Amino acid sequence: MITEMFFIMNVIGLIAFAVVGSFKALKENLDLFGITVLGVITALGGGITRDLLVNRIPYALKSFTDISFALAGVWFAIVLYRIFKKDISNRFFILIPDAIGLSAFTTTGALIAYDADVTFFGIVILATLTGIGGGVISDILLGKVPTVLKDDFYASCAIIGASAFYISVQSGIEVNLSAFICAAVVFMIRILAILYNWRLPKFS
Amino acid sequence: MITEMFFIMNVIGLIAFAVVGSFKALKENLDLFGITVLGVITALGGGITRDLLVNRIPYALKSFTDISFALAGVWFAIVLYRIFKKDISNRFFILIPDAIGLSAFTTTGALIAYDADVTFFGIVILATLTGIGGGVISDILLGKVPTVLKDDFYASCAIIGASAFYISVQSGIEVNLSAFICAAVVFMIRILAILYNWRLPKFS
Amino acid sequence: MITEMFFIMNVIGLIAFAVVGSFKALKENLDLFGITVLGVITALGGGITRDLLVNRIPYALKSFTDISFALAGVWFAIVLYRIFKKDISNRFFILIPDAIGLSAFTTTGALIAYDADVTFFGIVILATLTGIGGGVISDILLGKVPTVLKDDFYASCAIIGASAFYISVQSGIEVNLSAFICAAVVFMIRILAILYNWRLPKFS
Numbered sequence A, B, C: 001m002i003t004e005m006f007f008i009m010n011v012i013g014l015i016a017f018a019v020v021g022s023f024k025a026l027k028e029n030l031d032l033f034g035i036t037v038l039g040v041i042t043a044l045g046g047g048i049t050r051d052l053l054v055n056r057i058p059y060a061l062k063s064f065t066d067i068s069f070a071l072a073g074v075w076f077a078i079v080l081y082r083i084f085k086k087d088i089s090n091r092f093f094i095l096i097p098d099a100i101g102l103s104a105f106t107t108t109g110a111l112i113a114y115d116a117d118v119t120f121f122g123i124v125i126l127a128t129l130t131g132i133g134g135g136v137i138s139d140i141l142l143g144k145v146p147t148v149l150k151d152d153f154y155a156s157c158a159i160i161g162a163s164a165f166y167i168s169v170q171s172g173i174e175v176n177l178s179a180f181i182c183a184a185v186v187f188m189i190r191i192l193a194i195l196y197n198w199r200l201p202k203f204s
Helices: A001-027 A032-053 A062-084 A090-114 A120-143 A155-170 A177-195 B003-027 B032-053 B064-084 B092-117 B120-141 B155-170 B175-196 C003-025 C032-053 C064-084 C092-114 C119-143 C155-170 C175-196
Strands: none
Touching: A001 A062, A001 A090, A001 A120, A001 A177, A001 B032, A032 A090, A032 A120, A032 A155, A032 B032, A032 B155, A032 C003, A032 C032, A032 C119, A062 C032, A090 A120, A090 A155, A090 A177, A120 A155, A120 B064, A120 B120, A120 B175, A120 C064, A120 C119, A155 A177, A155 C032, B003 B032, B003 B064, B003 B092, B003 B120, B032 B092, B032 C032, B032 C155, B064 B120, B092 B120, B092 B155, B092 B175, B092 C092, B092 C155, B120 C119, B155 B175, B155 C092, C003 C032, C003 C064, C003 C119, C032 C092, C032 C119, C092 C119, C092 C155, C092 C175, C119 C155, C155 C175
C-alpha cells in the first residue's frame, strides 16, 4: 500500500516538476529543445545529482517510465501555456502537486542516503538535493539565482522532513514508517508555508 | 580505417570546440586562465559529464592527447583573435570543423551509452550531452542561457543521430556500422541546418 | 607533525572559505538557507567535485567535522556582517586564512589525484579544482562569471603548486615532502600575488 502511494506521489511530482520547469523555459522564450530540457531536468535533475553523489548510474537513465512522465509534463505545460497564455505555476493546482513531488523526492533521497551510509548531514543534504536539485539546475541554466536560495520556504521543508526521518530511524522506528513520517512532514510544512507565506530571515 | 577516421574527426572536434570556447572567453574579456578553462571545458566538458553519469573516471583526465589538442585549440584561438580582432566562430572554416566535432562526440557518447546498458532515452541523452555538454558548461560559466536551448538547430542533430544509431543497432546492424551511420546523420543534418538556417519552434 | 599541520590548515581553510561564500550570499540578499548553501558549498564544493571526478562518494558527506567547520564559518560570517555591515572578504585577516585554505585544499587534491593514477594534466586539474571549485560553484549559483576566470592571480597559484608537486614526485622526492612543497609554493605565491597585485594577461 505504502509502495503504491509513493509510486503515485512520484508520478504526480515528476509531472508537476516538469510543468514548472517547462513554464520557466516558455517564459524565457526558449525553443522546443530548451523547453524539453528545462522540464525534464527540473523533474529528474535532483535525483540524477543525488545518484552522482552516491556513485550510482542515474536511475533516470535506466528507467523508461520516469522520463516518460517528465516528457508528459513538458507536453502538458505547452498545452497549458497555449490556453492560459501566462505562467500559472503559482496557482494552487500546480502548487499542491509540486508539494507532493517535493515530499516524494525528499523521501526517496533520504532512503537512498540512508543506504549509502552517510552522516546526519549527508542524509539531510542528499534528501534536500533530491527535492530541490532539479529546480536549482533549471534556474542556473536560465542564468538566475536559484529561487530557493533567495525566497520562499521550500528547501526548509525538505530539511525538516529529512531531519524527522533521521530522528525517527535513530529512535528505532522502522524505515518504511520513518519514510512515511518524512513525506508527511515535508508535505504538511510546505502547505503551511504556502498558506501563511512563510519566509526565512535575511540579514541585510 | 573507420578507427582512423574517428580519431581524426575527434582531433578536429577537440580543436574546433576549444577555439569556439576560447573565443567566447576572449569576447568576455576573461584572462589567460579563463580563456584556457573555457576552451578546454568546451572541448572536454561533454565527455567528462558523460563519464560522470556512467560512473567512469573521465577519460580526459587519463589521456594526454585529448587535453593537448584542446590546449592547441586555445593557443590557436588566441592567435586567430590577434589576427582577426573579432569573433570568427560563425565563419565556415569554424562551423564545418565544429560540425565534425559534434558528429564525432555524439557518436562516441552513443557508443559508451550503448555499453552502459541504459534505455533508448539514456542513449539519446548521453550522446547529445557528449556533443553539446561542453558548450553548455561554458555558457553557464559566462552566466548566459546556453545557446543550444534558445536558438539554432544544434542539439537536434545529435538527438536525430543518436536515434538513428539506436534504430540501426536494434535492427541488427553491426555496432561499428551503426556508429558510422550516427556520425554521418549528425554531420549531414548539421550542415543542412547551417545552410538553410533551421530553427526549432517557439511557443510565445 | 605534518599531519597535524595539514589538519589545522584544512580547518582554517574550511572556515575562511565558508566566510567568503557566506559574504557573497549576504551581499546578494539571500535568505538564511541561501547563505548557508553558499558558505558550505564554497568550503566543500571543490572537494566534492574532485571526489565525483575520481568516482568516490564525497568525503564531505561521510565526515561530521568538515561540514561542522563550514557551518561554523557561516555563523561567523553572519556575526561579522552584523558588526561590520559590509563585505570584509578583501581584508588581510580573511585573505591570509583564505590563502592557507587554497594551499591546503590544492595539496589534498594533488594527493588524491596522485592516487587516482591520472596524467600530469589530471593532477593539475584535480588539485586546482579542489582549491577553486567551491568558489566557482558559488559564483555560478549567483549567476556571475567566476572571479577566478576574470581577475586575480588565484587559480594560477594552485596550478604552479600542483606542477611543483608533480615535478617533485617525479624527481623521486617522497610524497609527503612533495605535498609539503606543494602547500608552501601555493601559499607563498598567493601571498606575493596579493602583495604585488599580480594579474594574468588579457588579450583584448
